[in-house]
Structures are given as structure tokens and as C-alpha cells.
Amino acid sequence: MTSAATGYGSPPNPDIDVDIEKKASPSRAVDVGFVRLTLALAGFAGIILIWVILQTTEAALPAIQQFGLGFLVTARWNPVENIYGVLPQIYGSLMTSLVALIFAIPLGIGTAIFLTEGFAPKWVTAPIGFAIELIVAIPSVVLGLWGIFVLIPAVRPIFRAINQTLGWIPFFGGPAPRGPSLLIVAMVLGIMISPIIISITRSTFESLPRSLKEGALALGATRWETILTVMIPAGLSGIVSSIMLALGRALGETMVAAMLSGNANRINISLMQPGSTITALIASQFGEAGRLQVSALMYAGVVLMVLTLLVNIVAEIIIRKFQNLEQ
Amino acid sequence: MQTQSLNQTSYVFRTENLNVYYGSNLAVKNVTLNIPARQITAFIGPSGCGKSTILRCFNRTNDLIPGARVEGKLTYHGKDLYAKEVDPVAVRRRIGMVFQKPNPFPKSIYDNVAYGPRVLGMKVDLDEVVETSLRRAALWDEVKDKLKENGQSLSGGQQQRLCIARALAVKPDVILMDEPCSALDPISTRRIEELMKELEEEYTIIIVTHNMQQASRVSDMTAFFSVELVGSNRVGELMEFDRTEVIFNSPTKQATRDYVEGRFG
Amino acid sequence: MQTQSLNQTSYVFRTENLNVYYGSNLAVKNVTLNIPARQITAFIGPSGCGKSTILRCFNRTNDLIPGARVEGKLTYHGKDLYAKEVDPVAVRRRIGMVFQKPNPFPKSIYDNVAYGPRVLGMKVDLDEVVETSLRRAALWDEVKDKLKENGQSLSGGQQQRLCIARALAVKPDVILMDEPCSALDPISTRRIEELMKELEEEYTIIIVTHNMQQASRVSDMTAFFSVELVGSNRVGELMEFDRTEVIFNSPTKQATRDYVEGRFG
Amino acid sequence: TSAQAQTVQISGAGATFPAPLLQRWFDAYNRTVDPTVQVSYQSVGSGAGLEQVINGAVDFGVSEAPFSGARLESFRAKYGYEPLQLPLGGGAIEFAYNLPDIKDGELILKRETYCGIVTGEITRWDDNRIKADNPDIANRLPPLDITWVHRSDGSGTTFVFTNHLKAVCPNWTAGAGTSVEWPVGIGAQGNEGVAATIKQEPGAIGYVNQSYAKLENMATARLENKAGNIVEFSTEAATSALDAPIPDDFALLVPDPEGPNDYPIVGLFWVMLYREYPDQEKLTKLVETLKWTQGPEGQAITRELDYIPMPEAAIQRIFAELDAITVNPNAVR
Amino acid sequence: MSDSAQLAPEKVDIDITRAAIAPVRNYTGIVLTLLSGLFVAVIIASLSWVLWDVGKEGIQRISWDVLTQTRYPAPGLTEGGFGHAIVGSLMVLATGAALSFPFGILAAVYLSEFGRGTRLAYLVKFSCNVLTGVPAILCGLFAYAVVVRGSGFSAFSGGVALGVLMLPIVIRSTEEALLLVSPDMRLASIGLGSTRFQTTMRVVLPAAAPAIVTGLILALARAAGEAAPLLFTAFNNNFWSTNLFGPVATLPVMVYFFSIIPFRLQQELAWAGALVLLAIVLAASLIARFLVHRTRR
């Protein structure tokens, strides 16, 4: 039994060997510390971000009290008499972002696919990838200037032609377009945000395991069938996330909207006519605004946050639905 | 099957001096073999000798590995598989493949199997194809109540059978199988082997296996690959290719004899 | 080893009425078994019966699967593995694991093996540990010239051996192996089996295998799992657990006899 | 570091329109007069500039409209005294237009005419009222729609312009402010936006600062003043317009100057100062700098950049106010 | 294996050329390829159009002098440059990055690794979603209220504003990158007895590094071009300053200011400043990718 006794509990020193309790050790301290740190930072990030939201809301309070929900359906902005409403700006913000996405989603996803799925050699795709990310860094005031001095003169004849031939469509209607319009804003926004979609969608595609693609191709699927039926569904969350980031940028972009929208304070269904966006309103009025006007601008900011939130919630619901079908 | 004499067969694939490189490394060299139609050919040999590499050449899935390069001649029914006018998609549609690591799509079990028929636009009753394929792959009983669940939440062996079912659903001419049974229990393995014998009536099958018993049980032809040191580089090589009973009972090369006699599997 | 009698052994793990759930699905039920120290215990049974699931309980890697839940008692050297005060990291550090699907890190071969010793801060000569571990896993000769290459560019069998080497490098007390040889050729398989017999002198080993021969060759104890239909749900169950020679030669249950007699491997 | 220890950093924020002039002044002062004084000016807009002054974040603010309303209350409440606002210069506003055949200065606009344009009563260039104002070029007035271009952002320029409209146009109902609800026209961001829009659109007319009109080479109109004379913009005509009796709080607004040769649309910009500064050295340097801007070198720069210098009489009073600022180490900030 | 064993190939209709594929599938593929090629062309054309104009306008005025002189040319004058604004921009960007990168990455680690499904994770995601669409000026006003009112205008407060601007972008893109790392990798590392910390630092983050870097560069690029958050924080400084806690000149503010004044030279400098901003972002991107590439080897 001696041998059995030593054998009991296996290797010679049973006490050390079965020591699996949580106890203080540097690596455990680091581990626990690390998890707590990330928790704390996540919490702190939450606090900061909510702080920004609350602070804006606080600044908006006087206007919220004074104008209430009527602010959302009023189409006037009169600093002289202190009457404010942002209906045209809500329309403008939503329409410019939407149209920008209509440009940017196919362009962005199409380009991301082109750059990752072997349509071109790496020495072609790598520099393109870089150039595309650079666009994000162009100061928006420069893009605004570019829009005024280069893009508007270039597209104005096209706008006019479209307006003349397709003017019966409300979105292209109205008097002969002059240039500054929601559509121009949407075009420049589309250029600004497609790099976001391209970059993130691209890294999503690159991270998908190759075995997935091989699986589909081995069944006789074409390259495009593989992309559409396997790669895109598998990377959907990344793609949607990139679209949401891009949308955020479009909704929040200031100078381009201020410089190119025409800043018309009235609702005009036509995208070729001047309009305005919430950000353009804030940017162009903040510096010279009176007290209540500043508050009304902050109220507009709050409206924009709520809009962003709603759009995100809708996106989330869409993803959930889609993924349920997939699983 | 074993009685079917060789001179009744025609060849589906012929390779001549096939070399495969990964980047600048030669992985397999000088492979010359003919794969007979409607028979089962087994590839055996030590790990890393290039069995998977060669197998992937037959349906051009090597095209997808960056840096992989194929030299030499490889014909499929007399047509050069690597000719310019050949479309790898058409190739892969006829030559199905089951991979060494199970790779179900992140979709439901049903959609995994229905995937092929759907993209190929096959005019079939999908429910029926899914059921038949899963039955043949010996998976139906286990998943019939959870066809909507994600294919990736199955056990390792179940995933592999799902991939087999997926490959069967498109009814290819040739089926390449890279160790299809390595993750399977004996019961499923037996069913898959029975299935292979059944399919052999209509299909040409190439299977990579480490299991000597399996190779000798199911295959008609066996190719034995080995590794040779070229400089400091390990290069795979076809040592011997013959009817299975020859390889297992009276191989010509000593290396083959050594390998198959250490009957482990 | 086989001669060592049961009453001479002590138990490393004891489980009592272990149930494992995935979400609301019961996957394995009522598992009660004792794993003897310094012996090799094999888990066999049909695919999907829960072998991997139970194995993962022993080092609490199930913790990482969202929705996985363990009920019942599981002790390691008499200590409840799922007790509150137990640190799963300490558990896993002592109880190593080789997974069913090879999962090398996207790092160099060297870094894959050196990973464990590095994170555990083991004061060892890394080069030596890497070489020894790779040798033991029968991979050294094939990779010694390309230690800097990415572990994921190896062949399937090489990847699996790399994962075994990685697990050996941290010198655990217990090694859990989920079908370690399924992707290996007979030569590597023999080396791994020899290695296991060698390790058995100092370590406790649990191995999941579909290979009956392997189970009977290497293991001292064998647990046979089976699947039962509960409603429309397939639930795994421990059918019989005994010394390997008993399970393979004179099992008490008919199901066990049926399974082991269809000796496929 | 010893050199740095001696430098005095002064910061100011506010109006955009005078920013080039202020930058130029402070740059020249640092280069040619006193290298230890570093004044930084940030053009954040008058309103925001005034908020900075109220918050005590800057040493001075600059605005194109005097302190008023809630902001004035806040300032008083916090500091317990009236803000010190001193005009440093002024500017004029011109009508700039894009008419293919009509050159700079050829177009004459009488009061009723430009009132009609901004209120939308006159919509075409070949309107008889415009023809009546311009007998010489009546046959060259094109059959084009009038596109009225206005600032869409809040600006002192708009304040000065609408302040004038409010005084002279009976039909102008939108009031005066840094931004107003325009009855017609399209909005453009900033002077450069207005300039670009006018240049790109035949038939467009809008208002810009005189320095912008000159530097951008825009065609500008001659206007009728209160005395009924047609005047062209010149620094003299604008200076004489601003040479009016200045009230005690310096909040001089001349919506419609009366002199026979006065240019009709002019306005001032003010520097907003505290009456107590905590730091003697900073105060001394600030006062010296501001006085220099009103001296001969400073005024030369004012003219060079086409701004309007303050009249001599006003400068004496400004200096007196500057000298009256005191040092109080416990000054509220 | 003698050759005589071989018969003529069976008469099977074997077509493995393109023609074997259903025309619809072929044409769909061709159309989609053309379409995506067209999209790429459109993107590249519009991007190069913008880059061309910025480059063309900017390059005219770029000279050694302009890059090294540390005082803006005053309006109406020609002598000067914006070296001090480059340094100031680097200071605020570095501060913003130093605040938001570790912060955002670690917060994202919590969201994807430890806190999945918790209420806090939900809350943080919620606020990130709300703030991605917020105009940058609001971030500036936040930093103004929190930092400037206590300690005055400074490069640091500008960094805070940019940090707040970047934070939601960093968190969202990093979380997305982490979610793409295969669970097998985590399992492998955890199975070797490494702690969550070690798994995160040595396996998960390195595997996600390229995608994370993409997100960081996007965030940095976005922050680099924004003037609005800096107006009330970093303020402006016409003179050389490397004091982190004093006002500094920055490129976007310079670009903003110079682009709205009617002096040709200054307008050209605005374009030049934009070009320098691009160069800074390009350099950051190259360096980051180079580092990732090296550490991953």
C-alpha cells in the first residue's frame, strides 16, 4: 500500500499539484486587473459619450421648453423674432444622407469586393486602398471649396438637362437648377463616405476564413455567386457596421453641407433645388447666434442625435431579421 | 468491383510530370498517373507528402491559394484542365470536393445542403434533394429536427458529414474526398464507405486517407506518395501507383511495402 | 500498464451525474465516471454523442461556448472544478488540451510552440522546449528548416501535430486529446501513440478516438458513450466504463458489444 | 526660456470680417514694434466671441454688433460693470453683380430699386424701374431673371446690410440681424460663397464686403444715398459716413448716413474689453498694441486692406477709455 | 498500367469551358464584374478628381519655406509659412489619438470579449451609435465646457475634443474587427492555460490588428480634417508654440480661416495645408501598417 499511498493524488507533491483555487499571483492580478480596466474604460467611455449627449441636451433645454415638439414640424428660422423650427433641415439631413448612401453603398461594397476578391493583382489594389483612405482626411472645408469651384460648374449643365427632361419626377423638378442643392451635397458626401465603407468592408472580407470561399467554389459556384451568397452574408455584420459609420459621417458632416446645400430654409422635395441640413444650420449660425438661437441650434443637434439613433435601430432590426433567416 | 478488369476502364484524369509549387518551394514533383473512370482511387502516404495538394489540382482549388503554381500536364477526359479556355467554375461543378477540415457555411443545415442546387439553378425538389443527400451522408436522423439550426454548431463529425451531403447534392461527375472519414465514428464511416461503393457505379472517386484498412477496403486503385529530401527541402513524390491489391500485397518498391505493412490506420 | 490493477490507482477526475446543455438543449446527461491517474482513458462512441462536450468540461473550455452550461459534480483531485473559488485559468494551465479541428495560431511555427511557455512565464530554454516538443510530436524533421513560417500554411496533419507540440510545451498534469490522430498518417500516429505511452508514466491522459484499434492499443480504461432519443432530442449518455480489455472483450451491455465489434477504425 | 518668459501672449476671439485686418495688425506689431507681444486672434464669429468674453476665456473680443440683450445682462451680472466696447475700424457693403455686358460701376441702383430687389418685387433685369435708374445702359440690360444671393451663415455683414434695409426700405419686414429670414434669393456660405455664386450665375446680384469686392474684382453698383446723390464706394465716402457723433458707449450705428457724399451702407467693428485686468504687464502691452493700431502705421494698414479707419475725433476718446482700464489682481474671470 | 489497357475516352459530353455554365450565370457574373469595375472606376475617378485638384492647388505653394516658417503670412503679405501649424496639428492629433486609441480599443475589448450581452455593453454601443452622427462642433463644445473653462485654450483641450470625436469610431470599428477573429483562436489560447489578458494581447489583438488599424486610420483621418472642434479648444496661435497646455495653431483651422478670406496667396496656402494634412495621414497610415506587418511576423 505504500506505493499506492504515494501514487494517491498522482505526482509526488499533491498539495502544489491540485492548487487550482483563485489566489493572488501576478498573472492573475494582471488578468483580473485587465478585465476590470477594460470594464472601467468601457464604462468611462459610456460616461463620456453620454456626457456629451447630456450636455448638448442641457444647452438645448431653453429651446426645448420654448418650442416643444412644434420645433420638428416648423419650417421657419427667424433669429430676428426668435422663431425656430427645423422641418426643412430634418428633410435635408435625411435626404442627403440617404442619397449619399445610395451612391456609396454600391460603390463602396463593389470596390471592396474588387479590391479583395482577386480581380486585380496586389500591386494594383494596395495603392488604390491607400488613396481611398486618404480621402477621409481631406478637410471638409476643402471639399466644400472643391464642390463650389469644381463640381458645381461641372455638373450644372447635367443638372439642367435632367431637370428639363425628367422634371416631372418631383425629385428632379423645380426651376432650372443653379447648382447648390441637396443633390450636390449628397454627391460630395458620397465621395467622402465611400472610403469608410470600402476600408471596413475590405478588412471584413479579408478576415473571413478562406475555407468558406473554397467550400462554395468547390460546389461549382462562380466567383460572384460565392461573394453574394457566402461572403456577404458571413460578413454582414461588418458591412452593416461600416455603412452605419458612413451614415454617421454623412449625417454629421458640417462644412460640405453648409457650403453646398444652398441653405434654403424651406422644404423643397426636389433634390436639385437648394435645401439645408441640420449640420449646415448649426455650422453656419453658431458663430453669430444669439442666446436662444444657440439653444435652438443645440436642440437641432439633439434632433440629429435622435435621428441617428433611430436609423441605427432600424439597421439593427434589419440585420436581426436577415440573420434569423440565415441561421 | 474488384473483379472489374482494368482494360475495361477508361481514364478520367491523366497527369504527366505534374509539379506543384507553393511560392518558390516545390511541394510535389513529377506526378504521373491516370485515374480510371468509375472506380475509387485512394491516395495514401505520410503526412505532408502532398496528397491534398495533388487532390486540389484535380478541381483547380489550388488556384485559390496565393502563390500556388502548377506545372506539367493534367487532362480531364482528354482536355487540358489548365488550358486557357477552361473555366474553373465549370470544372468544379463537375468535380466536387470534400475538404480535410470541415467547412460548413454559417447558414442553416438545410441551406448548407441546398446551397449547391440553388446557385447552380438545378431544377429539383429542394426538400427532397436535401433529405436524400443528408440520408446518404448518414446525417439525416441526427439533424432532421433541427434543419434550421446553424451548420457550424454541429459536432466535428456531423459537420464533416454535412459537407459530404453538400457535395452530393450537386450530383458531380467526380468526387474528391480529402480524408472524409477522419472525424467520423465507425458507424458513420461504414455508411460513407457503403455510399462510396454505391456511387462508384456512376461516379469517379478519389479519396485521400490515412487509414490503410479503408484504402484496401474501398479502393480499386491506390497511389502511394512519399517524401524525399531535395537539398533541405522536403518534396512529395508519387512512389507507386497500381491496383489496390497489388499495392497492399505485392508492391514493387520497398518503401511502399514498409509503409503499408506498418498497418496502423 | 494494462496489468496495473484498478485498486492501485487513484482518481484524478470524478464526475457524478454530469449534465451538459447547449442553450436549452440537453446534450449529454448523467455522466458518472472516475478517471484514474497516470493512465490513458479513451472515450469512444458514435459521432455527436457528446465525447467532445464532456472532454471540454474537464478543463472548463466549455465556459467559452456561449450558452453552454454544466450541471452536476466534477472533481479534480477531490476539488470541485466548478466551485466558485476555482480559477479556470489555473485549471487549464494544469489540464492541457488538443482540439478536434487543428487550430494553430496565425504565427510562426516556433511562436506557436513557444506560446505556452511564454505566457506562463516558464523559465526554460525556449529553443530547447520548442525542439523537444516538436520532436515528441513527430514534426521536428519536417519543419526544422522553416520554423519561421506561418503555422497555418502546414498540411492538415502537420497542423495537428503542431497543436500537439504546442500542448506538450507547457508540461501540463493532464492532457485531453480530442481525436489527435484523425488527420495523421500511420507513421505519425504510431509516434503519437508511443508518446502517449511514454507520457503515461507521469501524466494522466484522456483521449477521444473513433479508432477502435487505437483505443484498444493505447488505453487502459475505455468509456463508451451512446446517443438516446429523449422526445425528439438526441442526448448523449455514458453506456459503459471499464478497463479497456473488458470493454473490448467482454462488455456487459449489448450496445457496447455491437459498437466495438463492428471494428472499423 | 528666458526669452519666452518675457513674451506676453494675448488672445482674442470674435468676428470674421475684420479678422484679416486684425491678423495683419498684430503681425506687424510683433515684427516691427515689440517682438515680445504675441496676439492671437481666432475668428469664431461675433456671437461666439462675445460668449468667450463673458466666460473670461479671452483677453478681448471683437464684434460687428454692439453688446446687447441677454449677453449684456450676463456680462453685467458677472463683472458688475458695463463692457468696454471700442470701435477700431469699419467696413462698407457693396452690391456685386454678374451681368454679361455691364461693367464695374456702370449699374446704378436707387433706393426703391434695391429695396424692390431684396423684397422680391423686382424680378427681372429688364424691369422698367431698373431701366429708369440707368438710362445710359437701359438697352443693354439683359432679359434675365434676377437671382438674389445672400449670406446663409450668420454674419456681421448681414447685420450691417439689414440694418440699412430696415432704415430705408418701407417694405422690408424681416428686420435686422446677423441672419434674417430672406423673402427671396438663395443663400451662400460666407463672402467667398456669395462671390462664387454670383460669378457662376449670370443675372445674380448680392452683397459683399467692400474688401472682398475689390480683391475678387467684382462688378459693383453705384448707390443712391440719403441726400439723393449717386455715390460710388471709396474709403473717403465711407469714412465720412462714419464721422458721426459717437455715443458714450461707442455703440454707433449709422444705418443711413446723412452727408451729401456719404456712402450709404457702412458699419463698425468693436473690440470688447474688460475694465479691469488682473495682470499689469498684459494690460500695458494690450493697450499699447491697440493704440498702435489707431496710429499712423496701423491706419496705413487699415487703408491698404480697404477697411475704413476711425475718424480722428473718435480716436482721442478711444485712447482715453483705454487709459482708464485698471489693474485688479482679483478681477473676476 | 500498360498503355494498351487504355481505351479511347468514353463518349461523355464533357464541356469544361465557359460554355458549360448556364448563360444566365455567366452573364450575371460578367455584368457584376463589369459593374464592380465600373464602380471602382467611378470611385477612383472621383477620388482622383478631388485629389488632383487638391494636389494641383496645394503643390503650387508648397516650398521648404512654407513648411518651416513658423508664422502665418499676414493677410496681404507674402512672407511666412505654417510650420507651427503642422507641429500644432501633430500635437492635437497625437493627444487625441493617445486618449482615444487605448481607451477605445480597450473599451471595445470589453464589449467583444468580456461584456457581451451586458447592460453596460449595450449602453456603450447605444451612445456610440448616437454619437457617430454628431456634428464635430458638438465635440468641441464638450471639450470647451469640460477642459477649456477650467484651464483655458490649449492643444490638450483640442486633443480632448478630437479624442471624443474619434472615440465612437474607434470603439465601433475595433469591436467589429475583434468579432471577426475566429473563436478557435481564443479556444486554443485559453486551452493552453493563458489568462484572458494574455489571450487578448497575444492572440486576439494581433489577429485583428490589420482591421483595427484600418479603423484607427479612418478615425484619425476624420479628426485630422476637422476644424470645428478646434476653434474653441486648441484655439489658434500666430506664433510658434510647443506648449501642450497653451493655444496652438493647427492646419484645419488655418485651412478654414485662409479659405474664407479674399487673399489669393492665403487661399493657396489653404490648399497647401490640406495637402500637408493628407501627407500626415498617409504617413501615419504607412507607419501603422508597417508596424503591424512587422509585429505580426
Ligand SMILES: Nc1ncnc2c1ncn2[C@@H]1O[C@H](COP(=O)(O)OP(=O)(O)OP(=O)(O)O)[C@@H](O)[C@H]1O
Ligand atoms: N457549440 C455548440 N452549440 C450547440 N450545440 C452543440 C455545440 N457543440 C456541439 N453541439 C451538439 O451537442 C451534441 C454533442 O456534440 P459533441 O461535439 O460533443 O459530439 P462528439 O461526440 O464530439 O461528436 P464527434 O465525434 O462528431 O466530434 C451534438 O448533437 C452537437 O450537435
Ligand SMILES: Nc1ncnc2c1ncn2[C@@H]1O[C@H](COP(=O)(O)OP(=O)(O)OP(=O)(O)O)[C@@H](O)[C@H]1O
Ligand atoms: N498553403 C500552403 N502554403 C505553403 N505551403 C503549403 C501550403 N499548403 C501545404 N503546404 C506544404 O506543402 C506540403 C504538402 O502539403 P499537403 O497539404 O499537400 O500534404 P498532405 O499530404 O495532404 O498532408 P496531410 O496528410 O498532413 O494532410 C507540406 O510540406 C506543406 O507544408
Ligand SMILES: [Mg+2]
Ligand atoms: Mg492533407
Ligand SMILES: [Mg+2]
Ligand atoms: Mg467531437
